[in-house]
Amino acid sequence: MSNSISVVDTPIDSQEHRRTQTKKRLIPLWLLIPALIAILVSFVIPLIVLVRMSFNETGPATTLVQAWSLSTYTRAILDPYYWQVIFNTLKLGLVVSVITIVLSYPIALFLTKTNSKWKGFLFALAIGPLLTSQIARTFGWIALLGNEGAVNSALLKIGLIDTPLQLSNNFAGTVIALVEVLMPYALLGMISGFSRVSTELELAAGVLGANPLVRFWRITLPLSLPGVFTGFLLVFVLTISSFVTPHLLGGGRVHVLATEIYDEATQTLDWPLAASLAVLLLILFGILVSAYQALTKKLGA
Known part of the structure; x- marks a missing residue:
């Protein structure tokens, strides 16, 4: 015959348990406070000031x-000049994004699929230019693309050629x-999003007789x-908000929202x-991000 002992929580123990659970739930909130303060000071308050300023005269x-x-x-919406500036901004963003993605895609795909022992070094080499200031790189391109430059x-x-090509102080130089x-x-945007590319599926398609072009078109690309x-959106947003390169290489002839x-x-x-122009640029960012989210959700489905 065995004796069973039942333990009943007293009201004091129950209250202590709830108090402990509440403290545990509050820990992540306390850890978020420094980040929330930083966002408030560096982004939210300046944004409020910016929006308020746009309603002044x-x-x-x-x-x-x-x-x-x-x-x-x-004034910004009805003036044809600002419509031209917006068009130039979108045109620059589209051209730069398409060319960048086309040139970066093979490199990103190689870095994702390769098993070479040099993979880490090649990846560091690919993103190494980020260690150099954009201003310094822009001045370098001014020296390269000028009438008496290296190119x-x-x-x-x-x-x-018989006469120097006009590669600076214009739209073409800014794009380059x-x-x-x-x-x-x-590269960073595409590599982070290439996790769904499966080598096993490509090998299986090859076993079934698909040639490399078919494997790429039917499996790798989709x-x-x-x-x-992701890479396109990142490059597009950075392009339409870019100021240094259009200002320096455009030579005052490439008018985009940032320079305006x-x-x-x-x-x-x-x-x-x-x-007001800055607020319109933010609205444009919001439209682009919303379109990107809708597109990726559709692809995911």
């Missing part, structure tokens, strides 16, 4: 008039420089599309208009 002699007005947004000098020396500057970001879209915001804020001192 510009008075005579570029004086700032406190108001709640949509006049700056009306034109080499082409003239070997007789391929931004492609090189943003390729590491495209599975790698999420990574491609800078000019309005520092030269014409029209801060409300600059703020």
Whole structure:
């Protein structure tokens, strides 16, 4: 015959247990506080100030008039010049993104699939340019693409051209420089999204008689599309928000939203208009991110 002893929690023990569980649940929130404060100070508050500034008006002699007005947004939306600036921004983003993805895709796919002992070194070499300032790299491209730069000098020396090509202070030079500057970001975005690319599926297709082109078109490319879209979005967003390269290599002839915001804020001192253009750029970012999320969800389904 065995004796059974039942233990009944007292109200005090139950309260202590709930108190302990509450403290455990609060630990992650306490750990998030420094990050939340940093986001609040560095992003949320400046964003609120920016939006508030966009509703002000510009008075005579570029004086700032406190108001709640949509006049700056009306100026930005109705003026054909700013529509051209927006078009130039989107055009630059699209051209740079397509060229960057096309050039980066084979490298990203190789780095994902290779088993070489040099894989780590090659990966570090591919993203190594990120260790150099974008300003320094842009000045390097100015020296390379100028009328007396290395590119034109080499082409003239070997007789391929008679006069120097205009590769700087224009749209073409800006595209060339931004492609090189943003390729590491495209590689990082695509490599992180190539996890669905399966070598086993490719081998199985090869066993069933599919040639390399069919294997790539039917298996590798569809599975790698999420990574491609991630890299494309990353490069596109960085391009349309880029200021240094269009400002320096464009030579004042490539007008995009970032350079226009800078000019309005520092030269014409029209801060409300600059703020409204910045808000429009943020709205454009939001549209792009929403489209990306809808596309990736559709591919995932």
